[in-house]
Amino acid sequence: MNYNQLIYRKQRRWLNTLVIAAGCLVLFSACYLMVGEIFISPFHTPTPLEQQLVMQLRLPRLCAAIIIGAALAVSGASLQVLLGNVLAEPGVLGISGGASVMMVGLLFFFPVLATPLGFMFAAMIGSMVFTLILVSVARRKGLTTTRLLLIGVALGILSSAIVTWAFYFSDDLSLRQLMYWLMGSIGGISWSQHLVTLFMLPVIIWLCLQGKVLDKLMMGEVHAKQLGVDIAAVRWKLILAVSLLVGGAVALGGMIGFIGLVIPHLLRMALGTENKYLLPLSALCGGAFLVAADIIARTSLHAAELPLGVVTTSIGAPIFIWMLVKNHID
Numbered sequence: 001m002n003y004n005q006l007i008y009r010k011q012r013r014w015l016n017t018l019v020i021a022a023g024c025l026v027l028f029s030a031c032y033l034m035v036g037e038i039f040i041s042p043f044h045t046p047t048p049l050e051q052q053l054v055m056q057l058r059l060p061r062l063c064a065a066i067i068i069g070a071a072l073a074v075s076g077a078s079l080q081v082l083l084g085n086v087l088a089e090p091g092v093l094g095i096s097g098g099a100s101v102m103m104v105g106l107l108f109f110f111p112v113l114a115t116p117l118g119f120m121f122a123a124m125i126g127s128m129v130f131t132l133i134l135v136s137v138a139r140r141k142g143l144t145t146t147r148l149l150l151i152g153v154a155l156g157i158l159s160s161a162i163v164t165w166a167f168y169f170s171d172d173l174s175l176r177q178l179m180y181w182l183m184g185s186i187g188g189i190s191w192s193q194h195l196v197t198l199f200m201l202p203v204i205i206w207l208c209l210q211g212k213v214l215d216k217l218m219m220g221e222v223h224a225k226q227l228g229v230d231i232a233a234v235r236w237k238l239i240l241a242v243s244l245l246v247g248g249a250v251a252l253g254g255m256i257g258f259i260g261l262v263i264p265h266l267l268r269m270a271l272g273t274e275n276k277y278l279l280p281l282s283a284l285c286g287g288a289f290l291v292a293a294d295i296i297a298r299t300s301l302h303a304a305e306l307p308l309g310v311v312t313t314s315i316g317a318p319i320f321i322w323m324l325v326k327n328h329i330d
Contacts, residue, residue: 014277021284025066028291029057032062035299056190063235064189065294065308066287067197067204068253073286074207076260077279079131081214082238083138085148086265087323090246091257093152095130097159100182102126104166116251120196124247130155131239131246141151164307184256184309186294193252200248208283210238218273256309258316259286265323 033054034040040050072090079088090096102122107114113122132157136146167179213234216224221231249256263280271278290308293315297306 023290033058060191061189064186065290068249069286069290070283072259073263073282075242075245077264077282083276091263094155095127096117097156098126098130099123099247101159101162116193119251123251123269124244126245128243182254183307184254185307186253196248203244211279214275262316262319
């Protein structure tokens with residue numbers, strides 16, 4: 001078998017996996033609209049109640065799960081290249097925590113601005129600040145994976161402490177409700193909140209088209225410059241894109257972790273590191289994974305609903321530990 005045949009087979013494997021992932025997303029989405037306290041069969045004409053249930057409750061929630069899962073997975077895949085670290089992920093590195101701090105600060109000090117759009121901008125600013133800190137430290141100090149993770153974990157702990165203090169000293173019911181939501185939940189999503197989605201969707205598409213540039217960055221900055229890549233401009237664009245996606249995801253669904261770590265890393269292990277295929281595949285798999293996780297969150301308990309962030313963490317944390325042990329990260 002010659003070189004061209006090997007390349008062709010590898011491309012076919014990527015494309016086949018993309019088709020499978022898209023099929024899984026469609027299948028999970030169909031199941032999502034059917035299952036719940038009231039099962040809606042696709043084989044009979046829905047009643048007015050069932051139509052309202054689908055259009056006003058389940059469909060906006062489904063769209064939120066897909067967009068959040070895709071945003072976090074693509075952000076994680078981009079951060080892993082940007083930081084040169086296979087374990088980079090918005091939740092693990094504390095970037096999502098920065099978004100939550102700014103959102104709580106907005107609600108605490110400027111409640112008039114506490115709108116879906118206001119939350120998105122606040123979350124974007126917080127995630128951008130934390131992303132800039134991590135990128136600056138990683139580039140200037142040349143930190144090992146372990147040290148970078150420790151800094152990210154410390155930033156996450158700091159953000160959690162700030163949020164906890166805000167809740168402790170507040171009598172505002174909205175802040176206490178926000179505490180549950182920050183655990184990760186898309187239960188209260190309505191169509192009006194999908195204004196945030198209109199900002200996130202073009203950014204996801206743009207990031208998915210940056211695969212060739214990220215492939216050049218993986219070769220090292222010197223080689224990337226020789227290939228015509230403006231390193232500084234690309235880095236700032238990626239930071240802005242990741243910050244917008246993480247901020248939007250936190251504004252929609254709170255703190256949902258491990259998707260940006262587990263999905264891209266497992267895909268790299270299984271298929272390779274070609275980002276022009278990896279990024280769109282990460283988006284599809286991230287959306288499908290979060291849809292499946294929210295089905296579990298909605299249907300596991302009869303009298304209550306599990307926080308979505310708890311479900312994703314319960315699945316992602318063991319995989320994260322396995323990745324650390326398998327790769328012997330130093």
